[in-house]
Amino acid sequence: MSIIIDNDTKLVVSGLTGREGSFHGLRNRDYGTQLVAGVTPGKGGQDVEGTPIYNTIRESVEEAGANTSMIFVPAKFAAAAINEAIDSGVETVIAITEGIPVMDMLPTYWKAREKGVRLIGPNCPGVLSPGKANVGIIPAQFFDQGRIGVVSKSGTLTYQIGNELKQAGEGNSTIVGIGGDPIIGSDFIDILTLFDADPETDLIVMVGEIGGDAEERAAEFIAAEISKPVVAYIAGFTAPPGKQMGHAGAIISGSSGTAKAKQEALEAKGVRVGESPTEAARIAVETLRSL
Amino acid sequence: MDLLEYQGKELFARHGLPVPKGVHASTADAAVDASETLGYPVAVKAQVLIGGRGKAGGIKIAKDGTEAHEYAGDIIGMDIVGPHGEGPFKVHELWVEAGSEIESEFYASVILDRSAKKLMVMLSRMGGMDVEAIAASDPEALVKQHVDPLSGLGEDEAKQIVAQAKIPEEVAGQVADVLVKLVEVSQAEDATLIEVNPLIVNADGEVVLLDAKVTIDGNAMFRHPELEELPESADQDPQEAMAKERGLTYVSLDGNIGILGNGAGLCMSTLDVVAQAGGRPANFLDAGGGSKAEAIIDALEVITSNPEVTAILFNIFGGITRCDEVARGIIEATNKIGLELPLVVRLDGTNSEEGLALLAEAGLSNLHHEATMLGAAKKVVELAGN
Known part of the structure; x- marks a missing residue:
């Protein structure tokens, strides 16, 4: 299962x-x-x-x-x-x-x-449990069966990281593309909870990007509720700040939504964040092997 | 899509919200004509997509035709920089508005709260100033209330928000009505942000929406053909305009390394690794899923139309996108536009072997293949120079 x-x-x-x-x-x-x-x-x-x-x-x-x-x-x-x-x-x-x-x-x-x-989802690449089932558009050939769960806002970035894990000789229990839209059915916290209870998952890789505060909330949740190690990657450090229309957004989330803010929130809770997809995959493999 | 103030006010007016009478103008003479129709005093307001216009000198009150002409002439062509250094935004359009005597100023907004997955209404009796400053100096003065996603904002709930914000009783009913209607506008017009600052009470005791910041969900434009026809901001970057015409997602940056990736996440990540390698990206260009050869040609034409670009990086991880299609596009585009700039290509994923074979066969002298994303970033930085 x-x-x-x-x-x-x-x-x-x-x-x-x-x-x-x-x-x-x-x-x-x-x-x-x-x-x-x-x-x-x-x-x-x-x-x-x-x-x-x-x-x-x-x-x-x-x-x-x-x-x-x-x-x-x-x-x-x-x-x-x-x-x-x-x-x-x-x-x-x-x-x-x-x-x-x-x-x-x-x-x-x-x-x-x-x-x-x-x-x-919506606007997601779907879910792949290697060796079992694939629902969506994730190209299964870049992933092997294994013990790492991946949850990601971005499609191609997930393929990149999955492929790096495969090349390092590791595989995935399940890959979940949650989508990058403002309103998605399941967010990081929902999927982290499932992975934490999943006997086939030993480590979780979380792939985020700029916008919203889902990563910041996930950081709090990981510290409080998740027992398995989590490694993160955040994309968008050099993305230009969008033209701001009013400031109501920042008030609500209490976060600027920048990649740096997300990285800091995660690291403050002890989650290691890779600088590049390659580094995130390397940290994940290292951590998994030291368990 | 962000609306200019007058576009937002027109939207408000269509939903029966009270806004001052106004006329759109793009020359000083037209501004005077508009003022004569409205009667003095008038507010001459720069129409740009940034806050802090008043402080920047983009809003002036004119008492007569001479002043209206003078102020309009000053404001048109002015460069307005936002409070956080955004811009500059050049002023091409004015909104000339009947002057309002302000007795008091409130703040009202409706915004999509992504975390709570609900709309949120905010109201404060301390309007006219930066809402972040209100929240910081007196958090209790800013009342925040989520809206039930299925039933909307009821009149009684609106009245409670108004009472909690300590809005004076004489205008409480009017303000509650404004809140109910703002939520209706948000739902009916697919607005993910509506900010009214200030919401004023005038000398006659009437509540009037004196400003409008409105953002419409880009995914919902099919429901709002009238908004789609609004003129593009004349300030649009030439590459961004060209990319939009061709259906590409492109954002201009100020560096010299042209970048193309597939998928927004991978493309953002590509910018990051180029920056980490010491380079300066010239753009973000997401060629999207399933990119065909024609899309690649379009993309390369947009990237190379920027004279700052000295080298280009293609970072493709094909899922739906087939690397052989991308390779075909690169070869065709190189020949078609006579591309001489160094081009670093990393092709991985679906049909990458076929794609790399095609590139090898074509023997393009400006093309450098790299096997990894980090290797490609390093290479392009080296080739781009400063």
């Missing part, structure tokens, strides 16, 4: 009949993920290379036993698809779609929490 997805995952893909949805949904199936259904309203009864299509996610739950939904629907309609998934009876919703308006995500986020459905 790994976190979020594993051998028992039965995946339904909203948007499986679309170009991107079919490409990645079928790649996930080729990897070994149990792809049990696709959903496109009005196309029920058809199939995509042998995977049956249903009109609604609920039908796919009732008839094909789907327990995990992946959303590959265009941004304008994506929040409606996520809401449908939340109501359908699946346990987990992984939303890949980017560009969903914040005002659509606010009620959707609270709905998922209320119903106890785990939402990952």
Whole structure:
């Protein structure tokens, strides 16, 4: 058993009949993920290379036993698809779609929490449990099975770090791309909690970037609640400060959201932060081997 | 997307919020015409996307046509630097507004609180000054209240916020009404930030929104075609404008090393390692996922249109992006624009072997391949010089 997805995952893909949805949904199936259904309203009864299509996610739950939904629907309609998934009876919703308006995500986020459905994303690369299941667009060939859990706001940066771990001879229990949008279903704290309780994970790598205060809050949480070692990397030290519109943002979070502030918050709580993806991977490998 | 003050006020007016009458002008003569229509005194206000305009001399009160002409002439073309050194922002547009007699000044805002995943309303009776200063000097004077994401801000809740902020009773109803409407504007117009400072009470005891800072969620522009048509800020950097036209995410920086990466995180990380190696990035350019050869050509054209650039770094880790496509783009672009600047390429991930073989075959003399991200950063710094 790994976190979020594993051998028992039965995946339904909203948007499986679309170009991107079919490409990645079928790649996930080729990897070994149990792809049990696709959903496109009005196309029920058809199939995509042998995977049956249903009109609604609920039908796919009732008839094909789907327990995990992946959303590959265009941004304008994506929040409606996520809401449908939340109501359908699946346990987990992984939303890949980017560009969903914040005002659509606010009620959707609270709905998922209320119903106890785990939402990952949106605007994320998905989740990969090497050797078990892949849901999303993470290229599995750059990761090996192993004992390091990775949680990241950024897609390509995760591939970079995963690949460095692989080259150093280490692998991953699960890689979770949580997405970089202002409103995401699960943040660092949610995933750190899962990794901490996961018997297959010995160490956690956390990859953050500028904006918001999720890293600062994670730092507090790590110190208080997480028993496993955490290694971090933060991108964006040289990013230009955005043109500021008012100062209400800084008041709320109590943080400037800069990479430096995040690094300092993490280091103050004893989390080692790599200067580059390469260094973060090196520290992770060293720490893992000294356990 | 950030709105200029007058664009924000027009938005407020559409939702029935009280704003002063005003007219947009871009010349001193037009400003005088506007003033005559409005009646004196008028406020002549620079329209730039930065706070602290008043202190910088960008807002003046004119008593007559001579003053209106003089002040408008002074303000147009003025360079305004923000309170934290932002800018300078050149003034191209004015908002000429009927003067308001200010009896008292409050502060009101609605902002997306990312941590709490809710909208937050803030209200203070100490307006007209920097909200950070209010929060620091008298935290209790700034009332903060989250909005229920499903039901919005009710009238009773708004009244409680107003009472807690100790807004004088005579105007409490009006201020509560403003708060309710500001939350409605935020939800209806996809505004992730609305800041009104000051929210004033005028000599007639009316509550009026005297300023407007509004940020609209870029992901929601499809719902607001009228905002999409607003003119771009004339100050836009030429490379940024060119990149936007071509659908690329580009931010200008002040160095000499052109940078292209795929994915925002990896691209930011690339800037960081170049800086750590002692170099100065000239830009941030995220070619995005699944970059095709044409996108690479567009990207290289944008990067090389900046005369400061002396060397270029490509840092690609292909997931969806295929390295052979990137290589094809590099070769085509090099030939098409006759690129002579040194180009350091790091290609890893999907189809990297095919991509590297294509580059080797093309035998471009300005191209240097590096196997790692850190190696590539070091190399490009060495080639860029100072």
